[in-house]
Amino acid sequence: MRQSLEYEEIILNGLEDDRDVLHQNCGQEHFERLFSAARAVCTGTSHSQAFDDLEDVIKISYDRMSKGQSGWWRRMHTDASILQALMLLNQLTHLQAIEVLDRAIIISGAMGRLDLIHTLIQDVQSELASPTTEGELPAPSCRLPTPEPLSSALLNVPSLPFPPSISSFRSQLSLSPFILRGYASDWPALTTHPWRSVAGTGRVVPVEVGKDYRNDDWTQRLMPWNQLLASLKFDDQTHAHVPEEILYLAQHNLFMQFPGLRADVVVPDYVYSGASVPNYVPPGNDEQLVLNTWLGPGGTVSPAHTDPYFNFYVQIVGSKTVWLASPKCSGHMYAEETPAISNTSRVDVFATQEGSHDYPAFWDEVVPGAMSTTLQPGDTLFFPPGWWHAMRANETSFSVSMWF
Secondary structure (H helix, E strand, C coil): CCCHHHHHHHHHHHHHHCHHHHHHHHCHHHHHHHHHHHHHHHHCCCHHHHHHHHHHHHHHHHHHHHCCCCCHHHHHHHHHHHHHHHHHHHCCCHHHHHHHHHHHHHHHCCCCCHHHHHHHHHHHHHHCCCCCCCCCCCCCCCCCCCCCCCCCCCEECCECCCCCCHHHHHHCHHHCCEEECCCCCCCHHHCCCCCCCCCCCCCEEEEEECCCCCCCCCEEEEEEHHHHHHCCCCCCCCCCCCCCCCEEEEEECHHHHCHHHHHHCCCCHHHHCCCCCCCCCCCCCCCCCEEEEEEECCCCEEEEECCCCCEEEEEEECCEEEEEECHHHHHHCCECCCHHHCCEECCCCCCCHHHCCCCHHHHHHHHHHCEEEEECCCCEEEECCCCEEEEEECCCEEEEEEEC
């Protein structure tokens, strides 16, 4: 591993360069605590006090970010996390150091330090005693049985016989959902490199705990990546430790955390076609593209909701039942009243019609025009912004979504 002092000096020099802007945006007191701890780490003095100061800066930064004051607080959180991880390495607590670095990626996005953190994690993993295959995601499943049709959708999502041209997609086909069966079958993720050895030792990921984020008992936590995989049933896995609680890695950019995965997926050219609708605002990052992964056991459900972006949704492992309805149906979807989930319906679209008396307008007005389908490994689903959609994993499932 490169000398840890090299990493420490990078952080210290960066803090010196950005002293004024960090003073202005985060306050002199908080900055000076971070800067003082950074100097102590570099000189090897007052480690106990420095560690406590870094922990305080991490907590304060997290509190500010949770209140919407992100910006430079993300940088404070990131730098404090890196310094704390370096202190843990000096104490030979490698796995704890990796967890701290993963938290920086997950919580603050590793602002301005993502490449440095990736390199540091690789260096730490190379220092561990022996290579490991923990954290491998088993190979994709073969084509799986198709579940019974949904009673909440009378139509099928159209399947195109071949991929459309860019011009026809932009001018016509980008206005409504369609499926390209087997479109992603030649991705490395499904062929030569089926998501093996994606992480290495000690990585942690965010998971949702609970069946449905609308329920009061739903929560989130961080857990070891290899522990999550061990809890899932895969075709080539002889046994799995299936927990009583439902664990779901949902809407997480695993590619940012594990950059080696990015080469295993192929972003379709349609994403860069300039497709748009009136008043459309694409994702705000430089690439105007957001990649997310979805990994969980059979039975995990994303309830009917809307998103503001175009979406290509690719199935990698297992099969998934999808329900779709036009934005024109919004007045009959019984949206949640809580502002944070007002884009989510109260209707369980995977239930039978026996409960139709609870939401009569949904069954009368939405169901006749709603669509459903089952995605198999390699299938790619497209749908425009504003469309109501719900997903249900029929067995252990791994999917990738592309917002653009």
